[in-house]
Amino acid sequence: MTALERRYRRLLLAYPADYRRDRGDEIVGTYLDLADGGRRWPSPSDAADLVRGGLRQRLRAAVATDLIPGVRLAGLLALATATFLAGFWMVVEQQQPVGAGVPGFGPFVSAGVVLWLVWLLAALLVLVAPGRPTHVTITVAMLATTAVPALSLAAGLPRPPLLVLAPQVALGVLALAVDRHLPLTARFLPIVTAASGGAFASRAGGSLYWGSYRWTSEQLLPATGAVLLVVTVLLAVGLAIRQDTRGGWAVLALLTPSGLLSVHILASAVDGLGGAPRPTYPTLVGTALVVGLLGPTVLPAAVALRRRAGILSAGPRPTKPCPTCGTHR
Template sequence: MTALERRYRRLLLAYPADYRRDRGDEIVGTYLDLADGGRRWPSPSDAADLVRGGLRQRLRSAGATDLIPGVRLAGLLALATATFLAGFWMIVEQQSPPTEWGLRPSFGPFVSAGVVAWFGWLIAALLVAVTPGRPSRSAIALAVLATAAVPVLSVIAGSLRPPLLVLVPQVALGVLALAVADHLPLPIRALPITAAVAGGMVAWADENVAYWGADRGGVEQLLTAAGAVLLAVAVLLTVGLAIKRDGRGTWALAALLTPIGLLSVHILAGMVDGLGGAPRPTYPTLVTTALVVAMLGPTVLPAAVALRRRVPTHSTDPHSTDPRPTRPCPTCGAHR
C-alpha cells in the first residue's frame, strides 16, 4: 500500500463502517486513478470532498438528510441578522456621542475601530446579492475575522472598540452564515443587503443609541430584540415546515440556539444572578453564561443526530398498515 493510498483510507474514516466495507476500495481506487503521478498527499479539494461525502453518508444512515439544508437555512437567517446589526452599528459609528460623555471619534472620523468589521459585513451582504458562491463566502469569512480582530486592532490603533456584548454574537452569527447556500433566487440573495439598509434606517431614527455611556440599555435592548425576532422567525419556519413534514426548520432552530442565546446573554446571565428588571449580571456570571450558550448549538446538533440514529423511525406512508419500525438505508437514506 502506497503512502497516498494509506492517507486516502484515513480520510475514508469519515464514512460509516458499513459503507467503507462495501464501497471503500472503489472510492479509494477512483481517487488514486485521478491523482497526479508522484503525489504523496491527497489534494485539499479531494480531502474536503471525502469529508463532505462522509458527513452526508452518516446523516443519511441516521435518517437526518434534512440537517444540512436546515443548517443552510439557519445560515441565511444568521446572515440577515448579522447584516442588520452591521448596518445599525455602521450608522452609530458616525454619530458623535453626547459631549457630557467625554468621548470623541478615535478611529479617523468614526467612533471606534469597530467600523472595520461593520464595513466588511456590508461588503459581504453586497457580494451575496451580486456574486453568490465562493466570493461571497470568502467575504463573510473575512468579515468574521475582522469582527474577531477588532479588540486587537483597537489596541494597536489606540482607539475605542465596541463592547464584547456586541462583537461576540456577531462572530457567532457570522460563523453560522458561512453555511448559506450558493444557489439562491435573487430576492432571497438580496435579503442581507436589505436587512443592512433597514438596520441603518433604524439607527438614524434613534440617535441616542451608542456603545458607551452611563446607561447602555439601548444596546442591550437592540440585541435582545434582534434575538427575539430571530427566534420568532425560526419558530414560525419550524412550525410551517413541520406541517409539510419538512424537518429543515427544526435543524435550523437547533443551529440558531447559540447566536440567539448570545444576543440575549445579558438577560440569561441576569436570570442566573437572580436579578430583576434590567439585568446587570456580574462579569464572571456573564462570561460563564456566554461559554455555556456558545456550546448549545455544537452540542444539540450532534446529540439530535445520535438520537435520530438510535430511535427507530416509523414508516411515513399514510397508507401503510405495517406497524413495524423502519430503519433508513445506509446508502440512500430511504426507509425500508
C-alpha cells in the same frame, strides 16, 4: 501503501464504518487515479469533498438527510441577522458624541467600522455574486471580528464590546452554510435587512445616545435574538405543515447565536436571583460559555435521537432464506 493513499484513507474516517468497508477501496482508488503524479497530500478540494461525502452518508444512516437543508436555511437567517446588525452599527459608528472626552477612530466611534463595512460587503455579494466570493467575504468578516479585540489592544484603538462581537462571530460561522444557489428573492434578504438596520439606527439616533455601544447593545441585541428565534420557530411551524422538517433543524442550529444575542438578559436573570442590579463580568462569561455549547450539544443529540427512532420504526432487518431448505435464518 503510499503516503498519499494512507492520507486518503484517513479522510475516509468521515464515512460510516460499513460504507468504508463496502466502498472504501473504490473511493480511494478513484482519487488516486485522478491525483497528479508526485502528489503526497490530498488537495484541499479533495479533502473537502471526502468530508462532505462522509457527512452525507452519516446523516443518511441516521435518517437525518434534512439536516443540511435546515442548516442552510439557518445560515441565510444568520447572515440576514448579521447584516442587519452591521447596518445598525455602521450608523452608530458615525454618530460619535462631540466633546464626550472619549477616544475615537478618526471620525468614527471605534475600529469596528472596518468590520461592519466587510459585513455589508457580504450582504451585497450574496446578491450579485453568490457562492465562493460570498463565502470568502463572510470568512474574512468573521476572522476580522474575532481578531479585532487583540489588534485594537495592540494599537491602542477603541473597539466594540465583546457583547457585540461574540454573537456576530457565531452568526458568521452559521452564515458560512448559506446555500450557493439561493433564489433571487432570498438573495435580496441580507441587503434588505442591512438597509433596515441602518434606517432604524438613523431614525432613532436623534433621541437616543447611539454613540454608546454598551447602552445600545443591552437593548438591541436581546430584541434581535428574540425576533430571530420567533421568526425561525414560525417558519418551522409553517414548513412542518407542509411536511418539511428543515425549519426544526434551523431552530436547533440558531440556538447558540440567539442565546449569545441575549447573553445580557440571561446573565441578568442569573445575578438577579442574588439581588445584583447588573450582571457581573464572570456571570456574563459563564453564560456565554454555556450558551456557546448549547447548539453543538443539542444538534448531535437530535441526530442521535432521529437515528434511534429510524432504527426502531424500521424494525428488525429482513432475513435471507436458506438456499437449501427455504427457511429464514
